[in-house]
Amino acid sequence: MAVPSGLEVATLRQRMVAAAVEMTTTEGWAHVTMSRLAQSVGVSRQTVYNEIGTKNALAEAMILAELENFLAVVTHAFDTHPDDLPEAVEAAILGVLELAQDNTLLRAVVSATHGADTELLPLLTTHSTQLLELAKAVVGERVGAYRPDLTQRELDGAIDMVVRVVLSHVMQPSGTPARTAASLGFVARRVLEG
Secondary structure (H helix, E strand, O other), X not given: OOOOOHHHHHHHHHHHHHHHHHHHHHHOHHHOOHHHHHHHHOOOHHHHHHHXXXXXXXXXXXXXXXXXXXXXXXXXXXXXXXXXXXXXXXXXXXXXXXXXXXXHHHHHHHHHHOOOOHHHHHHHHOOHHHHHHHHHHHHHHHHHOOOXXXXXXXXXXXXXXXXXXXXXXXXXXXXXXHHHHHHHHHHHHHHHHO
16 A cells, blocks of 8 residues: 555545544534545545544644645735835725634634534644744734834734734724724824824
């Protein structure tokens, strides 16, 4: 039996995670089993366990895959505005809010916080600190490249505030992505420009 190359393993893992997201968003996290996942992807249940591990590890893989999508939007916004930090921040906020608006997995997780599927709550709470720190690190690295006229402590505080407020709007929007991004961008501009 041939050993699959790293590319094939990554592709199989991505297929498994995508299938788990699809099951979660259409039927609920409680209906996701390793057997059903294996059947959906066309592999044995043992292959799923070998590649993913436990159901908790599957949840973590789903979360990290979604986080990568959001961080890619942030990276693109900063790349698009290399000379204007406030514009980059506002574009990143807008991109994240627009992605969140159409994200079926995120909607499934949010509905879990409102009683729809309580088994999804670990997706949101178990890794929240780790996810928050990773998001702040990525934003901090991108913002730091602009060399804003702030002390490191002030910059860390501003990044923490923006990331937490954006996440609160991701979880419970209070307006359109454009209106929210403009409002938060205004605040970020005031902080970043002194």
